[in-house]
Amino acid sequence: MSELIVLALKLAFLAALWLFILFVANIIRTDLFGRKLSPAELAAAGAVAAGDPVPKLSKRAEKRLPRILKITHGPQAGVELPLGQPILIGRATDCQLLLDDDYVSTRHARITLGPAGYQVEDLGSTNGTFVNNQRISTPTPIGPTDGVRIGRTQMVLEK
Amino acid sequence: MSDVVVYRKRRGAELFMLLLALAIALGGYFLIHLNTDGELPEGWPLTIGIAVAIVGLAHGVVRWRLPYADPLILPMVVLLNGLGLAMIHRLDLGGETRMYSAELQLTWTAVAIVAFCAVIVLLRDHRVLNAYPYLLFLVGLILLLLPLVPGLGKENNGARIWIEIGPYSFQPAELAKIVLSVAFAAYLVEKKDVLALAGGKLGRIVLPRPRDLGPILVMWLASMAVLVFQKDLGTALLFFGLFVTMLYIATERPGWPIIGATLFTAGAYAAFLVFGHVQARVSGWLDPFSNFDRNYQVIQAQFGFAWGGLFGTGWGLGRPNLTPLAKTDFVSAAIGEELGLVGLTAVVLIYGLIVARGMRAALGARDPFGKLLAAGVSFVFAIQVFAIIGGVTRLLPLTGLTTPFMSQGGSSLVANWMLFGLLMILTHQVRRPALEPAPAGPVASLAEEATIVVKTPAADPAAAPSPSPEPVAKPAASDEATIVTERPDTDEATVVTPAVSPPRDELTESIFRGES
Numbered sequence: 001m002s003e004l005i006v007l008a009l010k011l012a013f014l015a016a017l018w019l020f021i022l023f024v025a026n027i028i029r030t031d032l033f034g035r036k037l038s039p040a041e042l043a044a045a046g047a048v049a050a051g052d053p054v055p056k057l058s059k060r061a062e063k064r065l066p067r068i069l070k071i072t073h074g075p076q077a078g079v080e081l082p083l084g085q086p087i088l089i090g091r092a093t094d095c096q097l098l099l100d101d102d103y104v105s106t107r108h109a110r111i112t113l114g115p116a117g118y119q120v121e122d123l124g125s126t127n128g129t130f131v132n133n134q135r136i137s138t139p140t141p142i143g144p145t146d147g148v149r150i151g152r153t154q155m156v157l158e159k
Numbered sequence: 160m161s162d163v164v165v166y167r168k169r170r171g172a173e174l175f176m177l178l179l180a181l182a183i184a185l186g187g188y189f190l191i192h193l194n195t196d197g198e199l200p201e202g203w204p205l206t207i208g209i210a211v212a213i214v215g216l217a218h219g220v221v222r223w224r225l226p227y228a229d230p231l232i233l234p235m236v237v238l239l240n241g242l243g244l245a246m247i248h249r250l251d252l253g254g255e256t257r258m259y260s261a262e263l264q265l266t267w268t269a270v271a272i273v274a275f276c277a278v279i280v281l282l283r284d285h286r287v288l289n290a291y292p293y294l295l296f297l298v299g300l301i302l303l304l305l306p307l308v309p310g311l312g313k314e315n316n317g318a319r320i321w322i323e324i325g326p327y328s329f330q331p332a333e334l335a336k337i338v339l340s341v342a343f344a345a346y347l348v349e350k351k352d353v354l355a356l357a358g359g360k361l362g363r364i365v366l367p368r369p370r371d372l373g374p375i376l377v378m379w380l381a382s383m384a385v386l387v388f389q390k391d392l393g394t395a396l397l398f399f400g401l402f403v404t405m406l407y408i409a410t411e412r413p414g415w416p417i418i419g420a421t422l423f424t425a426g427a428y429a430a431f432l433v434f435g436h437v438q439a440r441v442s443g444w445l446d447p448f449s450n451f452d453r454n455y456q457v458i459q460a461q462f463g464f465a466w467g468g469l470f471g472t473g474w475g476l477g478r479p480n481l482t483p484l485a486k487t488d489f490v491s492a493a494i495g496e497e498l499g500l501v502g503l504t505a506v507v508l509i510y511g512l513i514v515a516r517g518m519r520a521a522l523g524a525r526d527p528f529g530k531l532l533a534a535g536v537s538f539v540f541a542i543q544v545f546a547i548i549g550g551v552t553r554l555l556p557l558t559g560l561t562t563p564f565m566s567q568g569g570s571s572l573v574a575n576w577m578l579f580g581l582l583m584i585l586t587h588q589v590r591r592p593a594l595e596p597a598p599a600g601p602v603a604s605l606a607e608e609a610t611i612v613v614k615t616p617a618a619d620p621a622a623a624p625s626p627s628p629e630p631v632a633k634p635a636a637s638d639e640a641t642i643v644t645e646r647p648d649t650d651e652a653t654v655v656t657p658a659v660s661p662p663r664d665e666l667t668e669s670i671f672r673g674e675s
Contacts, residue, residue, distance in 0.1 A: 006473055027230060
């Protein structure tokens with residue numbers, strides 16, 4: 001091949017390499033602007049995400065799961081709720097566990113079955129949800145040894 | 160409820176970038192043959208077919224399992240891997256006898272991509288790795304120190320970082336890199352509060368309690384053992400740097416990097432004084448021409464860079480074979496010679512962009528384990544690239560690390576692809592829309608509440624001296640002292656006077672004291 005073609009191809013290759021980097025930069029730039037979703041679309045997208053494989057519990061682990069949510073301290077001490085369905089906790093009337101307490105938000109927290117057993121999730125409450133006296137910010141797995149406090153109510157999971 | 164902004168999936172962008180990366184890598188491969196023989200290589204449609212098939216597999220699995228994963232990591236990794244393959248092929252051709260290590264490396268690439276897909280399909284969620292910090296720590300340390308076992312370890316070019324089982328040799332540090340990153344992240348998520356807050360102070364630096372220092376001392380001793388017995392500064396720097404960085408990210412205490420850097424500098428200086436091979440590396444770094452025979456490799460690489468100049472000699476037209484070990488440690492010298500400063504800078508920049516994408520994932524991560532893991536993995540990758548390319552270009556003393564994705568060697572390739580499989584899972588978790596947004600409706604924010612004038616207790620002597628909006632200091636059971644301010648939550652505008660302070664009975668008190 002003539003030297004001119006060799007030179008041209010060499011420069012073209014380097015240009016392609018830097019073009020790749022420019023494209024990368026452009027994708028990073030456009031990535032800054034996300035996609036706007038209305039709540040309905042988000043629910044649909046969430047359904048897609050929820051359809052993603054969540055690690056399933058083995059049969060043995062399922063047997064070891066606690067079955068009851070028991071209130072140990074507070075105005076409703078002694079009340080027991082069966083676990084299984086997600087439990088919504090708060091002052092709203094549609095909550096499975098209705099706590100009449102000034103410290104509790106309308107929709108305060110919920111207890112769901114997660115990848116590692118039951119977990120409690122704060123739903124943006126004002127006064128927070130506490131697991132073992134630590135305020136939680138992410139869904140936190142709880143077991144029979146963990147105490148959950150919401151407002152003036154203490155609860156534990158039991159078999 | 161307002162609209163929510165989420166990340167886009169960008170799988171189309173990924174596909175486009177993958178095709179561009181493939182075109183560049185295959186273009187390099189064709190240019191080698193065009194420049195040396197004047198014709199396309201034999202069986203080139205087969206090469207294209209294999210390349211498209213294995214990259215298509217990776218893309219397909221990402222599309223299937225991780226639709227929200229970062230769109231740039233995979234194309235950049237494929238480009239680096241492809242450029243490395245092309246350069247190894249070029250070095251095969253340039254030797255005195257025709258070698259076939261590029262074909263072997265292509266096989267390893269296929270194995271590595273299958274391992275990448277396996278990680279993505281089998282792992283699904285990175286959080287399951289959170290459960291076994293100490294076990295993983297132990298496994299990682301054993302892997303790291305495995306080359307020291309007599310009969311198993313093999314000394315190669317002064318560094319004892321290989322193990323040999325039958326005909327196969329393997330660099331366990333590459334695998335230890337993944338295992339220890341996960342172990343450190345899991346350990347530090349558990350211990351970060353204790354490490355950050357407990358312990359005495361020395362001036363402004365919070366020193367940890369002696370018993371919390373255990374793991375950092377174990378890690379320092381392991382790094383020093385690597386430095387002294389395996390004679391490898393790079394691996395020691397890599398693992399100690401990984402640990403100290405993750406400590407710093409977890410605790411946000413500048414004391415840790417200061418302690419870490421001091422310990423490492425002291426250890427490295429002691430090693431310099433005691434060991435001849437470290438002195439040889441340092442002299443090859445500062446003054447290579449003082450001993451031409453001993454520093455032959457570094458000097459040849461320097462000549463290669465000089466000969467390549469700004470734009471390089473062009474694929475297949477330089478003489479990178481003159482540098483010993485050009486396919487492994489010195490592959491970046493071969494790139495610098497044939498693609499020039501412009502090409503090598505592009506490669507370094509791509510490494511930098513990969514690290515930036517990893518750090519971006521760490522910033523966005525919602526769980527502390529994922530955050531630490533993404534940051535640690537990106538940082539260890541950055542140190543590795545810095546140490547080896549810095550060594551080849553004489554910015555640092557030369558170390559025996561591999562150039563990730565580019566240098567020849569199966570263990571490094573497989574381990575790095577698996578590491579990036581893990582990072583892709585993390586980015587998918589970070590970027591996908593949260594399952595349910597926090598309900599914005601009934602929970603009124605402070606800003607929405609009406610402000611009214613409240614009489615101060617001083618103006619009203621009848622009012623009880625109790626502090627008004629109920630600040631309750633809650634002594635926590637753990638080592639940290641947390642101040643939690645409780646605020647009554649009502650849906651109407653709150654009038655904050657002592658009169659409406661919520662009722663507190665004994666039970667409340669006991670709960671607040673954490674006595675339950």
